[in-house]
Amino acid sequence: MTNGIRHAIVDHVPDDAPGALEIGFEIPERYNASEILFDNLRAGRADKVAIYAAAGNTSYGELCVKATKAGNALKSLGLAAGDRVLLLLNDTAAYPAVFFGAIRAGFVPMLINTLSPKDLIGFYLQDSGAPVAVVEAEYAPLFDQETIAGTSLRTLIVLDGEATSESPSIKVLDGDHWFAQFPSRLEAAPTRRDDMAFWMYSSGSTGRPKGIVHLQHDMAYTAKSFGRHILGIDENDICFSVPKIFFAYGFGNSITFPFSVGASTVLLAGRPEPGAVLDAVERFKPTLFFGLPTLYNALLHHPRIESADLSSVRLCLSAAEVLSQDIFSDWKRRFGLEIVEGLGSTEVLHIYLSNTHKQKRTGTAGKRVPGYEIRLTTPEGEPVAQGQEGVMWIRGHSNAPCYWNRPDKTAQTMRDGGWIWTGDRLLEDADGFFTFVGRVDDLIKVSGQWIYPLEIELCLSEHSAVRECAVLGLELPDRRMTTKAFVILGEGHVASETLTRELQDYVKSKLLPYKYPRLIEYRSELPKTGTGKIDRQQLRSAPLDA
Template structure:
């Protein structure tokens, strides 16, 4: 891919001319760490800038990243861990997280990153289901693990970082005694590398097993959505947890692949913290959930007047951005955000790259080069433009070559893996419509759509409309069962600071939507709530609110 002038539409050329080149042997650890560490000019460059909420800072060079990963790999091997074993880690954004990933992958093991936000039940399910043999954990996750340790007998090796537990190896002590050289496993590009359990938005979590080649599959979208990353001075930061696909495959690993520094921050997200980090570390590229951008928008209307920012690209994913946030990014940050769509199972498949094709406000973009994307019906047939159907990706690109983006399957769940596919089409479970220019417009999860008084309702448009009102900080729209209409449109709203719930405000918000959307789309009922149920990856769990309404209707 080559650069072009801002505003031109080179999409068709880029899409048609793109070809995959997948080596037979490929290991993520080699391309993200070892190759840079062994480069005399690059080894001492920063891989990770780290800061926590207490103000403690560290930097980790590529040479140090590789040396410590070698030591950890030696330690794991000394404990009997080997190629194909599942090794779990509960670590936040910190240098040791990157070290752990590289160590496990160069061992040929399968690394399973777990969020430090998981409670004991969620943690127990994943450790038991995956049969993980080892766990690396710091203070953020040790308490949850100790509560269920007796129920996870397969975990025979426990390595603790900045915390203590019985029959555990101390990270700092154990690594000191290990050599800092290691013979990396010769893995195929198709070998399993990473096990990530889906966030459970629509049901029980499923373990998506990703091959080493999945990183290659992510790269065209990453480069495009980040306005042709990397540039010489690029520094990346995202609040996305490195335990999730968004933080791991959309931020950490691609940044390391290109030998650039990434900022890791251990602490709660806030708009003020986001601006602080971006200013201090001269962040040029970021991935922000729409939820984060909404908070930043509400907290600081004109950030460029308060902060010296160096941003040149913003990628958004996880939820529909909507034109309210889109237009704020342009006016307040002077950046056209590139929306992206993907899943753990096949990530970075659709999106924008406004330098090379125009971004349409509210659209999730076009299929990124290398990915054959279509909207299919229940029978697996492609539908025409302007019809709402399910987003799907074909196993083979437009040139007939295998697309490396795909997961290998769900861990110990052959039936769910089979259900994910209709022939060679991999279903996303997300609905969209495609316009005449090939842009997709997100309509919500298939199970988020509902009918009210005979009309088909998608929550995204209503939520986007409500978000433009100054009283609304965040919102989720769900159906409320109704005997006459089938369902009513109901909005759960988190109020912005300084606004109080009242009957008058409800009427004002209803009138606000009624004046902008179709009459049947305004929320017949509004409930104010302190916070919306969210997955750890930043997605609104409308399913929880929908089930709550169904339960209420039966009482």
């Protein structure tokens, strides 16, 4: 392993940790995560459909060929083992092909949010030192001279479109034609199970995003725990995850779980509009359907929902937000399907608390997923009694060992003995069901993404029309979370729907787009405490639709 981090992450979770013993997890010392895909060839599944998509289906044999060609192409660039490869891709067959090809060749792909603005792309390049990026043609203009200045990027590989760039300092390649020239066989790099395999980035809700390092064996562990024990997935299943691959939840649903057993996956490129989601369900007949409460709510209010056919689906799953009783009941009433809710994190790679189709309690995150240890403590680290609120700690072999280049945040989150301090506050009842109470640091989830209201508040304050503002995370009647901005306008500015859209677009342009305030209320003044601070508790009592 290169880059001097292997010694810091080996044995971050003890081999004999109870979670691994519980699910019988064993993996060779020398292991490459590309085997999740390539084991399907040894199992005789070359002709089986791996990916269903509107643009055409892809068999396991075809996908492995695409992956080996991508891996050989990346090797031809002279990269060193462990070098990072930034991926900014839509959910098509190219995504798993390049992902597994990079890992098989000994490199470390980075899965990046496709909504990232230019300044974040520049940060990812600087933080990671990635010399190569593989991107869809629509995202190539983001990689201009301003973005790549001061980074190590030297090659931009463009897929599904014309390979152009405004930057003269990097080589730009037409990936579709260039990959095709390389051999279709590639032996797996001799990586070890505790070597880096891939990265994901946090949402950056409390500052710059953090590079979350995952190891070669992490995917296999989530497949053995959640895939086997919660999904009961086998090769006859077809998975359809509306959350995207770059999102840890979507990554497991779309890639890890189906490929680990030779099942199939449905990939939907572009925005997951409700109509397109229903089209994909009816066309490809998935048996496992993965969404978020926001998606289920949108589908329930779509004009086609009464005629929609979900008869192929045996299990619906939800994560990333609290699922309300209303959505659960309306979905069951319409389709006869109960939504199974869980809780996970990017640091742990997937879900570690979950309901099941047999054991469920609506509004809770469920019970501990086999393979993971859970403990609740006071903020000082002392155990709490059952029924008392506590901060959750989690341990399992899919835990990220560190944040890249962030020793301060690593020390705060990745603790001794392989535990991750989540910062989530939960309650455990007498039956072992955990209920999410909130965040220690007031982070909230909106549409499955972590948001820090203060970040939005600071951004809005920079707009010329805003004299003063406060942004809060508020709970909707159906228990989903939203963000609301209370704004005092500067002299010469008048409240209007046009100004509201302008302020929302301003935040979208400065931060990741999903961080914009969903609601804006204009006021002549904001309530203050006796010390002159904004009285946020009083604002919380204001009607949501004021």
